[in-house]
Every structure is written in C-alpha cells, then in structure tokens.
Amino acid sequence: MSLAVPAALLALWELCSRLAIISPRYFPPPTTVGWVLVDRVAAGDLGAQSLITLTRLAFAFALAALPGVILGLLMGVARPVRDAVEPYIAFIFPVPKIALLPFLLIILGVGEPAFVLTGATSAFFQIVISTLGGVQTMDPRLLEVGRNYGAHGPRLFWKVILPAALPAIFTGLRLGLGLALVALVAVEFIAAKSGLGHLVYRHWQMLSTPEMYAAFAIVGALGLVLTRGLQALQARVLTWQEDIGRV
Amino acid sequence: MRALGRWLAEHWIAVGSPIVLLVVWERASATGLLREAFFPRPSTIVAHLRQLAADGTLWRHTAATLARIGWAFALAAVLGVGIGLAMGLWRRLREGLDPVFAVIYPIPSVLFLPLVSFLVPPGEIALVVTTAVTSFFLIAFTTTHGVRQIDRLVVEAAVHYGARGWRLFATVLLPGALPFIFTGLRLGLGFALIVVVAVEIVSASRGLGALLWLSWQILKVEDMYATFFVIALLGAVLSYGLAALRARLLPWVQDVAGRP
Numbered sequence: 187m188s189l190a191v192p193a194a195l196l197a198l199w200e201l202c203s204r205l206a207i208i209s210p211r212y213f214p215p216p217t218t219v220g221w222v223l224v225d226r227v228a229a230g231d232l233g234a235q236s237l238i239t240l241t242r243l244a245f246a247f248a249l250a251a252l253p254g255v256i257l258g259l260l261m262g263v264a265r266p267v268r269d270a271v272e273p274y275i276a277f278i279f280p281v282p283k284i285a286l287l288p289f290l291l292i293i294l295g296v297g298e299p300a301f302v303l304t305g306a307t308s309a310f311f312q313i314v315i316s317t318l319g320g321v322q323t324m325d326p327r328l329l330e331v332g333r334n335y336g337a338h339g340p341r342l343f344w345k346v347i348l349p350a351a352l353p354a355i356f357t358g359l360r361l362g363l364g365l366a367l368v369a370l371v372a373v374e375f376i377a378a379k380s381g382l383g384h385l386v387y388r389h390w391q392m393l394s395t396p397e398m399y400a401a402f403a404i405v406g407a408l409g410l411v412l413t414r415g416l417q418a419l420q421a422r423v424l425t426w427q428e429d430i431g432r433v
Numbered sequence: 434m435r436a437l438g439r440w441l442a443e444h445w446i447a448v449g450s451p452i453v454l455l456v457v458w459e460r461a462s463a464t465g466l467l468r469e470a471f472f473p474r475p476s477t478i479v480a481h482l483r484q485l486a487a488d489g490t491l492w493r494h495t496a497a498t499l500a501r502i503g504w505a506f507a508l509a510a511v512l513g514v515g516i517g518l519a520m521g522l523w524r525r526l527r528e529g530l531d532p533v534f535a536v537i538y539p540i541p542s543v544l545f546l547p548l549v550s551f552l553v554p555p556g557e558i559a560l561v562v563t564t565a566v567t568s569f570f571l572i573a574f575t576t577t578h579g580v581r582q583i584d585r586l587v588v589e590a591a592v593h594y595g596a597r598g599w600r601l602f603a604t605v606l607l608p609g610a611l612p613f614i615f616t617g618l619r620l621g622l623g624f625a626l627i628v629v630v631a632v633e634i635v636s637a638s639r640g641l642g643a644l645l646w647l648s649w650q651i652l653k654v655e656d657m658y659a660t661f662f663v664i665a666l667l668g669a670v671l672s673y674g675l676a677a678l679r680a681r682l683l684p685w686v687q688d689v690a691g692r693p
Contacts, residue, residue: 191529212551269446280668282627288649288657293471368541372631375543390547409539
C-alpha cells in the first residue's frame with residue numbers, strides 16, 4: 187500500500203488550512219487534529235467512548251452471528267423452512283435497518299437494548315443470506331460423492347455441507363460485522379448519548395471541529411481494522427477457498 | 434390457470450406464511466395478546482396508510498426521498514463509473530487512490546453529513562451529497578475491479594487489431610466491465626436508500642425518514658408502521674426491480690453478486 191498520496195493530501199490540507207485558503211474553523215490543520223487526538227486519548231475519554239461503541243458492536247455481533255448462521259443453514263437444507271422464512275428476509279433485507287430503530291425504541295424503551303438490537307438486525311440478515319447462498323451454491327457433485335460414500339443426515343451435514351458453506355459463512359460474518367458497525371454508529375449519531383457516533387454529532391453541534399475530526403479518524407481506523415483485518419484472517423484460515431462475497 | 438395452480442402447489446408455504454402471520458397478528462392485537470399501542474392491527478395500519486395517501490402527506494414525503502435518491506445516485510454513478518474506469522486503466526492512479534479509499538470507505542456515511550455541510554451549503558445539496566458518498570465508493574470499487582478482471586489477451590488482441598483510445602474503451606473495456614459496473618450500480622442504489630433514510634432522520638423535515646422519525650416522536654405508532662411499509666416497498670422495488678430490468682434489457686450481462 188503506497189502512502190505517498192494520502193500523505194500528500196494531508197500536507198496539502200495542512201498548508202491550505204494554515205494559509206487560511208480553506209477555513210481553519212471548519213477544516214483545522216491535520217496536525218491540530220492529531221494533537222487533539224493524542225490529548226483526548228491521553229485524557230482517557232476518547233478511549234472510553236471507543237470502548238462503548240466496541241462493546242455495543244460485540245453484543246450486536248454476538249446476538250446476530252449464531253442465530254443468523256443457524257437460520258441460514260436451516261433454510262439451506264430444509265426446503266419448507268426456506269419457503270416459510272424467505273418472504274420476510276426478502277422484504278426486510280433491502281430496508282435500511284436504521285428504520286427499525288423507532289420500533290425498537292417504543293417496544294424496548296430508549297436504551298442500550300434498542301441500540302444494540304438495531305446493529306444486530308443489520309448483521310443478522312446479511313449473515314442469513316450469505317450462509318444460505320453458501321449452501322445453495324455448493325457443488326452438487328460434493329453432495330453426491332458424500333452420499334455415495336455413505337454419508338447421510340448429520341454426517342452429511344457436518345462432513346460435507348458445513349465445510350462447503352464455510353467460506354460463505356465467514357464472508358457473511360465479516361460483512362455483517364461491518365454493517366453492524368455502520369448501523370451502530372448511525373444509531374449513536376441519531377439517538378444515543380454516548381459512543382463515537384455521538385461524539386461526532388456533539389462536536390459538530392458545538393462546532394469544536396478538531397475533536398470532531400479526531401472522533402471521525404477513530405471510526406475510520408476502526409472500520410479499516412475490521413474490514414482489512416478480517417479479510418486477512420479469512421485468507422489465512424480458509425486458504426483453500428477463494429472469497430465469494432468480495433465485491 | 435393450470436400454471437397458477439402448479440405455481441401455488443410449489444410455493445404454497447411462501448404464500449401462506451405471510452398470510453398466517455398477518456391473521457395471527459390481527460387476532461393477537463385485537464384480543465390484547467399483543468399490546469395494541471406497540472403492535473397495532475394490520476387492518477388499522479392499512480387504514481392509516483390509505484389516509485396518509487389520501488391527504489397527500491405520503492406522496493409529498495415519498496417524492497422528496499425519491500428525488501434525493503435520484504440525484505445522489507446520478508452523482509455517484511457518473512463519478513463512480515468515471516473514476517472507477519480511470520483507476521482500472523491506470524495503475525499509478527489506482528495505487529495512489531487505493532489507500533485513501535480504503536480509509537474513507539468503511540466510515541458510515543451519516544458521519545459525512547457534518548463534513549459535507551461544511552463544504553456545500555447546508556440543506557438539500559448537503560443531503561444529496563452525503564447520500565452519494567457510499568454509493569460512489571461502491572460503484573468506483575466494482576468498476577475498477579470490472580476493468581481489471583478483463584482478460585489481458587482480449588485487450589492485447591484488440592490493440593493489435595488497431596483499437597485505440599475511444600474505440601478500445603467503447604468496444605472492449607466498457608462491455609468487458611459491464612457486469613461489474615451493473616452490479617456496482619445496483620448495490621449503490623440500495624445503499625443510497627439506506628443512507629438517505631438515515632440522513633433524513635438526522636436533518637430533514639421532509640422525506641420518508643423524516644416522516645418515520647416524526648411519527649415516532651409524536652408516538653403515532655400506526656403512521657410509523659405505514660411509513661416503514663412504504664420504505665420497505667421502495668427497497669424491494671429498487672433492488673428487485675433493477676435486477677429484473679437488467680434481465681430484460683441486458684440479458685447477456687451477468688450479475689456478479691448473484692442475489693441482492
């Protein structure tokens with residue numbers, strides 16, 4: 187990864203801001219943002235807010251992952267289940283999950299469960315769809331070979347179907363985690379009173395732009411670590427399969 | 434009629450399951466098993482939906498949302514396909530922009546609203562530009578990938594036969610990358626809907642997101658459900674409608690992401 191262009195862009199920004207070609211009030215120089223970032227991290231509150239967002243993300247992902255994979259697999263192997271559930275999945279999947287927030291807020295009240303569940307639903311549908319896709323697109327010859335060698339029922343599932351669907355499941359989990367982060371930060375921006383999303387919102391409203399960009403940078407770094415890190419992990423763990431869901 | 438019968442025999446569960454759910458929901462809310470304050474009866478929701486449609490509220494908000502999606506999508510499509518093609522063709526540009534994109538892309542697009550509102554006049558333009566951000570990256574990514582996966586042999590053969598410049602682009606590169614471009618456009622349109630709703634919740638007084646949020650704030654639960662239904666319908670039309678359009682207009686073009 188070449189870093190020349192990002193460095194040049196930052197330098198240009200710094201220069202323009204210092205010379206007041208762009209308004210330093212709205213676009214403070216990156217070095218100022220950097221110092222504020224260091225300052226806030228040292229003071230502990232940026233770390234604390236990041237931790238809040240990460241905790242929400244962990245809960246949301248935990249709530250979505252196992253049920254999502256199980257439902258996806260069930261839909262893949264049992265036709266009646268697929269028929270019964272697919273209309274809802276197809277109906278809800280293209281909907282922005284943030285639109286579920288008001289419903290969760292009235293049912294659960296304003297608080298953590300509603301925030302976390304909004305993130306969880308975001309991940310859940312992606313995980314179900316990827317998992318189902320993994321089972322549906324597996325090579326039918328694998329199934330036949332497995333059957334011919336006497337694998338039936340649970341054995342066929344554990345030895346043939348699950349390993350074949352594993353790359354797609356992993357892709358679903360990875361995409362789901364990313365979507366959960368997006369939904370959670372949006373929820374924090376809109377409704378919560380804590381977390382990185384709220385931090386950006388609050389500093390926007392107060393026009394304390396260096397702090398706003400600092401929070402922004404943390405969100406970007408978090409997203410980068412999650413997407414790139416998991417991609418690397420996937421390439422490492424599932425070396426025998428290429429990534430189906432990469433776009 | 435026979436065909437319909439056969440179709441029903443095959444899909445009776447998929448058709449029956451939502452009907453059963455709606456009937457059970459209706460009964461449960463009517464008998465108080467579900468709290469009607471939170472889960473109003475489907476029939477009540479339909480009545481509210483019709484009323485919202487009759488007094489014009491629904492159309493006004495839907496039109497506002499659709500206009501924003503349209504502008505944002507147009508902006509993202511033109512810039513995304515253009516820059517994506519350029520990045521696919523020129524290695525230096527791609528290597529330069531890749532790290533910038535990698536950092537910006539995973540940032541949730543709502544967060545761009547403050548940034549965008551500093552750059553352009555706040556209001557309608559800021560909403561549209563914010564909505565376009567994520568779609569733009571998605572379209573640029575898939576287009577770049579589309580150009581890069583074209584068989585080098587094909588390109589070389591075309592060059593040997595004298596295709597250069599515009600001709601090379603229009604007859605080899607663009608058709609070769611088309612499936613990816615189309616997939617990128619479809620995904621980008623889906624994302625535009627997601628972002629526009631979030632952005633409208635934050636800072637708009639019109640649009641379906643704004644209507645949803647307002648209905649929550651004044652606890653008009655039935656209107657919330659009605660608005661949600663319209664948003665879901667819009668999502669279904671945008672994602673499945675576009676896939677159907679592709680199948681009809683460009684039947685030879687594959688959708689590389691499979692299902693939406």
